[in-house]
Amino acid sequence: MIMPWIRRITTRAAPARMLDDFFIRGLLAGLGLAVVAGPLGSFVVWRRMAYFGDATAHAAILGVAISLAFGVSIYLGTLATAMAMAVTVSALVSRGQAMDTMLGVLAHSALAVGLVGVSFVPSARTDLTSFLFGDILTVGRPDLALIWGGAALVLALLVWRWQRLVTATLNEELAMAAGIDPRIERLVLSISLAVVVALSIRVVGSLLISAMLIVPAAAARGLSRTPEAMAAAAALIAAGAVAAGLWFSLRLDTPAGPSIVVAAATFFVLSQVFRRG
Amino acid sequence: MSALIEARDLTIWRPGTKEPVLSHVDFRIDPGEVVTVVGPNGSGKSTLVRALLGHMPLAGGQVVRQAGLRIGYVPQRVQLDTAMPMNVRRFLSLPRRIDAAAASAILARTGVEGLERRPLSQLSGGQFQRVLLASALLHDPHLLVLDEPTQGLDQPGLVAFYKLIDEVRRQTGAAVLLVSHDLLVVMRSSDRVICLNGHVCCEGSPRQVSSAPEYRALFGGGAEGMLALYRHDHDHDHDHAVDQAHHHPRGASPDA
Numbered sequence: 001m002i003m004p005w006i007r008r009i010t011t012r013a014a015p016a017r018m019l020d021d022f023f024i025r026g027l028l029a030g031l032g033l034a035v036v037a038g039p040l041g042s043f044v045v046w047r048r049m050a051y052f053g054d055a056t057a058h059a060a061i062l063g064v065a066i067s068l069a070f071g072v073s074i075y076l077g078t079l080a081t082a083m084a085m086a087v088t089v090s091a092l093v094s095r096g097q098a099m100d101t102m103l104g105v106l107a108h109s110a111l112a113v114g115l116v117g118v119s120f121v122p123s124a125r126t127d128l129t130s131f132l133f134g135d136i137l138t139v140g141r142p143d144l145a146l147i148w149g150g151a152a153l154v155l156a157l158l159v160w161r162w163q164r165l166v167t168a169t170l171n172e173e174l175a176m177a178a179g180i181d182p183r184i185e186r187l188v189l190s191i192s193l194a195v196v197v198a199l200s201i202r203v204v205g206s207l208l209i210s211a212m213l214i215v216p217a218a219a220a221r222g223l224s225r226t227p228e229a230m231a232a233a234a235a236l237i238a239a240g241a242v243a244a245g246l247w248f249s250l251r252l253d254t255p256a257g258p259s260i261v262v263a264a265a266t267f268f269v270l271s272q273v274f275r276r277g
Numbered sequence: 278m279s280a281l282i283e284a285r286d287l288t289i290w291r292p293g294t295k296e297p298v299l300s301h302v303d304f305r306i307d308p309g310e311v312v313t314v315v316g317p318n319g320s321g322k323s324t325l326v327r328a329l330l331g332h333m334p335l336a337g338g339q340v341v342r343q344a345g346l347r348i349g350y351v352p353q354r355v356q357l358d359t360a361m362p363m364n365v366r367r368f369l370s371l372p373r374r375i376d377a378a379a380a381s382a383i384l385a386r387t388g389v390e391g392l393e394r395r396p397l398s399q400l401s402g403g404q405f406q407r408v409l410l411a412s413a414l415l416h417d418p419h420l421l422v423l424d425e426p427t428q429g430l431d432q433p434g435l436v437a438f439y440k441l442i443d444e445v446r447r448q449t450g451a452a453v454l455l456v457s458h459d460l461l462v463v464m465r466s467s468d469r470v471i472c473l474n475g476h477v478c479c480e481g482s483p484r485q486v487s488s489a490p491e492y493r494a495l496f497g498g499g500a501e502g503m504l505a506l507y508r509h510d511h512d513h514d515h516d517h518a519v520d521q522a523h524h525h526p527r528g529a530s531p532d533a
Contacts, residue, residue, distance in 0.1 A: 046361040095293075167372040170361060173352035174412075176332045178372045221360070225396065226367045 026136040029147050030242030033203050036151040038235025039158050041213035043189050046169050053210040055107035057197050059085035060206040061114030064131045068121040079198035086190035134205030134257035143202055150199045154192045166227050204257040211261040219268040222275035237267050280305040281343050281420050281452055282329050288337035289328055298324045300476050311453045313463050316473035322456045323353050326424050349413030353424040359398045365408055366393035387411040403434045424456045
């Protein structure tokens with residue numbers, strides 16, 4: 001009578017322990033990203049930089065191709081291309097180009113060039129989807145250290161410049177009158193964005209990082225009265241989405257990255273229903 | 278007395294071109310003075326203001342600002358994106374944080390007391406301009422720069438707003454640089470009027486400018502009517518009652 005129970009427990013126990021481990025690592029990686037995606041995503045929403053995020057994230061695929069071809073760290077390659085794209089785009093913005101079209105051209109070209117580039121690297125062809133959609137459950141300890149280190153760095157940068165960033169985002173003329181150079185603040189955000197894109201390539205992948213930036217911040221908008229409240233709420237919602245998404249992914253055997261974004265989207269819908277005012 | 282800001286032979290090009298927006302403009306404003314810049318759309322009024330504040334590259338000439346000059350600035354057409362949640366209290370703490378007492382005191386001074394927790398997006402046009410003015414008045418400016426501060430306000434609203442600026446100036450002794458095309462109302466309280474159209478067309482006391490042929494040429498037949506109104510207003514001081522009547526509902530609006 002007892003035997004089947006015992007057998008079931010023991011057969012589940014060994015994988016369960018392993019499961020816990022990679023699940024916990026994935027969860028920690030996702031939470032590290034969520035903490036910085038909330039505030040940074042708020043700026044993306046405030047400045048209507050959604051397409052900018054896309055362009056930077058899509059450039060990361062090009063970075064993957066380059067890293068694999070030259071055998072350097074994926075993080076390094078994606079950081080370099082994301083940074084190059086971010087700086088290019090913010091230079092174009094400063095020169096007052098018509099951004100919608102320009103960003104569309106840049107974003108999709110970068111993605112296409114990256115995909116073509118990856119096809120030349122045989123080892124990358126097989127796990128292309130893991131770069132597009134992330135592979136959070138294969139995150140190792142070094143990844144974890146990088147993600148938390150990078151997230152802490154970007155968060156420190158945002159906190160340090162917070163008043164200036166918020167003022168320049170609210171109104172550039174008021175910022176200039178207070179001695180703030182809006183171009184520098186724009187650059188700070190562009191660089192932060194590039195770093196976060198590079199960090200998130202393993203977690204949610206380059207196609208979904210924009211979603212991680214925008215969806216929690218959009219959900220937080222209706223619940224907040226001040227920029228700080230919105231940034232904090234966005235981080236909390238992103239963290240909740242990571243936890244809920246991973247849990248569902250594990251229970252229903254769905255892909256982790258998209259499940260996290262689905263959870264975030266669900267929070268967004270709920271926030272619209274329970275909107276303040 | 279040394280000028281707060283002095284510009285000599287200022288020439289500024291339209292960004293990215295060599296087409297002058299302003300050419301060979303001289304300008305100065307002294308402590309406590311109220312100077313109004315009038316001119317048609319596209320005459321370079323806002324460009325002049327930005328150049329004086331040091332926000333524009335100069336193609337020629339120079340701008341000298343007094344050392345340690347504190348400027349309170351209300352830019353033209355401040356349109357705040359509703360994407361960022363921002364209430365009045367938080368707005369006043371940008372970019373320098375201020376305490377609650379200072380915030381409520383400055384709001385009381387501009388006639389919008391008690392609005393601390395109201396989101397900026399829910400303010401009326403008049404309330405919003407008063408909040409912007411409050412923010413410009415923090416940190417005791419020597420010079421208040423107001424670029425078209427009454428855009429979007431109705432007639433009673435703008436009369437009340439200029440009255441407030443007058444009050445503020447009397448209390449603080451700050452100089453005021455005003456850009457406007459509310460010719461009639463503005464000119465009355467100015468020490469000096471500069472009529473701008475890419476260059477300085479004419480300059481002087483309100484009375485001198487409004488009778489100058491350059492001014493009439495610039496503002497056409499309407500200027501004659503303006504002038505008549507201007508004199509009329511000076512003969513009879515009955516606008517005080519109008520101010521009172523319209524000031525009340527704007528100043529103390531009921532909480533939503």
